[in-house]
Amino acid sequence: MTGIHTAPDFDRLAELSKSLRRDVLTMTSEAGSGHPTSSMSAVEVMASLYFGGIMKYDAKNPKMPDRDRFILSKGHASPILYAVLAEAGYIQKDQLNTLRRIDSPLEGHPNMLRVPGVEASTGSLGQGLSMGLGHALNAKLDNLDYNVFVMMGDGEIQEGQVWEAAMAAANFGVSNLVAIVDLNGYQQTAPVTKVTDPSTYADKWRAFGWHTVEIDGHDLKETHAALAAAADYSNGPAAIIAHTKKGKGVSFLEEDFSWHGRGVPKDRLAEALEEIG
Amino acid sequence: MTLGTRAGLTMGKATRDAFGRALQEIGASNPKVVVVDGDVANSTRAEWFGKDNPERFFNVGIAESNLIGVAAGLAASGKIPVAASFAAFLLCNSYDQIRMSVAFPKLNVKLVGSHAGISIGEDGPSQMGIEDVSLACSLPGMVVMVPADEHSTRKATQQMIEHDGPTYLRVGRGDVPLIYDENVDFQIGKANILRDGNDVTLVANGLMVSAALDAAEELAAEGITARVLDMHTVKPIDEAALRAAAVDTKGIVVAEEHLHHGGLGSVVASTIAQTNPCKIAFVDVGDQFAKSGDGDALLEEFGLTGANIAAKARKIVQG
Numbered sequence: 001m002t003g004i005h006t007a008p009d010f011d012r013l014a015e016l017s018k019s020l021r022r023d024v025l026t027m028t029s030e031a032g033s034g035h036p037t038s039s040m041s042a043v044e045v046m047a048s049l050y051f052g053g054i055m056k057y058d059a060k061n062p063k064m065p066d067r068d069r070f071i072l073s074k075g076h077a078s079p080i081l082y083a084v085l086a087e088a089g090y091i092q093k094d095q096l097n098t099l100r101r102i103d104s105p106l107e108g109h110p111n112m113l114r115v116p117g118v119e120a121s122t123g124s125l126g127q128g129l130s131m132g133l134g135h136a137l138n139a140k141l142d143n144l145d146y147n148v149f150v151m152m153g154d155g156e157i158q159e160g161q162v163w164e165a166a167m168a169a170a171n172f173g174v175s176n177l178v179a180i181v182d183l184n185g186y187q188q189t190a191p192v193t194k195v196t197d198p199s200t201y202a203d204k205w206r207a208f209g210w211h212t213v214e215i216d217g218h219d220l221k222e223t224h225a226a227l228a229a230a231a232d233y234s235n236g237p238a239a240i241i242a243h244t245k246k247g248k249g250v251s252f253l254e255e256d257f258s259w260h261g262r263g264v265p266k267d268r269l270a271e272a273l274e275e276i277g
Numbered sequence: 278m279t280l281g282t283r284a285g286l287t288m289g290k291a292t293r294d295a296f297g298r299a300l301q302e303i304g305a306s307n308p309k310v311v312v313v314d315g316d317v318a319n320s321t322r323a324e325w326f327g328k329d330n331p332e333r334f335f336n337v338g339i340a341e342s343n344l345i346g347v348a349a350g351l352a353a354s355g356k357i358p359v360a361a362s363f364a365a366f367l368l369c370n371s372y373d374q375i376r377m378s379v380a381f382p383k384l385n386v387k388l389v390g391s392h393a394g395i396s397i398g399e400d401g402p403s404q405m406g407i408e409d410v411s412l413a414c415s416l417p418g419m420v421v422m423v424p425a426d427e428h429s430t431r432k433a434t435q436q437m438i439e440h441d442g443p444t445y446l447r448v449g450r451g452d453v454p455l456i457y458d459e460n461v462d463f464q465i466g467k468a469n470i471l472r473d474g475n476d477v478t479l480v481a482n483g484l485m486v487s488a489a490l491d492a493a494e495e496l497a498a499e500g501i502t503a504r505v506l507d508m509h510t511v512k513p514i515d516e517a518a519l520r521a522a523a524v525d526t527k528g529i530v531v532a533e534e535h536l537h538h539g540g541l542g543s544v545v546a547s548t549i550a551q552t553n554p555c556k557i558a559f560v561d562v563g564d565q566f567a568k569s570g571d572g573d574a575l576l577e578e579f580g581l582t583g584a585n586i587a588a589k590a591r592k593i594v595q596g
Binding site for chain 1: 311313332333335337338340342343345346347348349350351352353354355356358373374376377378381382383
């Protein structure tokens, strides 16, 4: 798909990014569990997609046929998705602090049947890109002009299905599919470097036939430009390797990957929020 | 194929052929139907749809996990995707994708598994889907169908497309006897009574319907009347038909070309146990993998025969 992506107000996006991080920290602290650090690495990418004019959507018409689709394949980062959907008007902001409660639709991992704007029920890693490819193929059948963005984790792409999808997408020549790898450096039990070599990720995507760029995923201007270029790329699927930090924005979270799956204890929330500013 | 001989059945086409032909017909009139293939469309017969509708046919390659995900995405965007491969590979290789990408979000994906059962013969256990029904039935909301012949498969294929929600249709490779004519009354979840009787009930699906009719013929010669139910839908099971069988006859023999655990036998037993416990016996592959060999000979060796069904029925009747 091609389109015109005008430069957004980056000051506003920066303020929004802070606000989204505060939401993530607060809701996971309130819930007592969840994945704040995996969410915080994805903030600038998601802020750019939803609030930087990259994605076309209508919160009042979540199933609009020609909407752009965003699939959070790394479903454990649901807090940032919920924060974004609240900011975009799909859900109420006061719902955020019901995260993971038995009476809340904001489940631990996203459930598309319960939350408007959630395009795929994820949480079992590796499945989002295939679903994204299905959506992308549909655009041609229906003669619709939309993009599909799929965000995966840097550990998640160890799943074989990701590469099945990557191979097929290139073969089908879909140019409305964008893969984003949130390379935040850590998986559940170890730095990613202990398990696979992330310095080869870009070459792997290129070898599979994807137009691939590497960016600083916390630099809003760079992130926005890369997403706009990927959305407009018209010669096959595009991948963005976003170099990020797990827990970005709060020093004690950035330094310790054991925060994966844990909310900040309530007695340290104020300290964390203060650091975000 | 010797099954159905005693019952005087004539041979018809393979259920995969009937599926392929029905899908081709549906494709001509319903533009929402698309096919996702794992490079076996000539075997599943989905290629007949593909040749007519190349723009709606996606061969994702030998990658069943991705196959399911692509089908899920197409369904989420409003298409009616038929995801077809061998039963063994479709259900076993991509089970978590079926669980998470299809069943959990209740997406309208039509799973079709071919080459089911041990009667495929020479290709051996790696190709034989004999756990597929169990796996499919385990998933909430999944409709599971195992039609017996070409005419009921055609109807099953049509109803699978009309049904809103995930379904699994099991079809076989080889030609099978005709149970019905083309006007067969087929409704998802409603067993067909092929023969009535008061002594014992034979519940079967797929290829074993022919064996059950053979058994009924054998029993009739001894003065034992058997009711024969084609339980083409395993889920939702026809509870009323089973309850009636438990009340009207002395017991039930369940026959299926599937492993013992989790298939039709398990579903029938757990259904009956709740309200109308009765004597029940099972004819199935057991708790073992099969092996390579002639299909008919394998059916004989593993006891998937009319004679074995009749023997178990006799035991129930004689107490």
